[in-house]
Amino acid sequence: MDRFVGRYEHSLDTKGRLVLPARLRPAFEQSGGYLTKGPEGCVDLWPHERFQAKLAELEAEAAEADDRRARARERVFAAAEHVTPDVQGRIPIAPYLVAFAGLDPARILVRGANKTVQLWNPERWERLEAIAEQDLLGDEQEAS
Secondary structure, three states, X not given: OOOEOXXXXXXXXXXXXXXXXXXXXXXXXXXXEEXXXXXXXXXXXXXXXXXXXXXXXXXXHHHHOOHHHHHHHHHHHHOOEEEOOOOOOEEEXXXXXXXXXXXXXXXXXXXXXXXXXXXXXXXXXHHHXXXXXXXXXXXXXXXX
């Protein structure tokens, strides 16, 4: 299965659809994918097969978890949206996911994140990237 790399800036159209970058589209054309709430306030787009594998993993963990942890894992199901690109490569982004990630319809950062594609508010991503760079610089200075 493909690994996702690169970064692109796109926007939502008036119907709340995002055009997937052409390089990322093939992984979603046959079976579609799943949008979920991602880490640190982004939206993750999972290829169908990877999402199914992740769900199987969560189900196995839930069978061994206490009720509270099992309910937390079930939220993944409730917050997931199945999407399939149309002939122009557009996928609808549910309003609650746009709100969750603070996405500006005029400017969305679409980035490869190895196993998923992530949708970010560019300012949020830049802040997190700056923090990561500071941490890296701090580690390098400590090693010297």
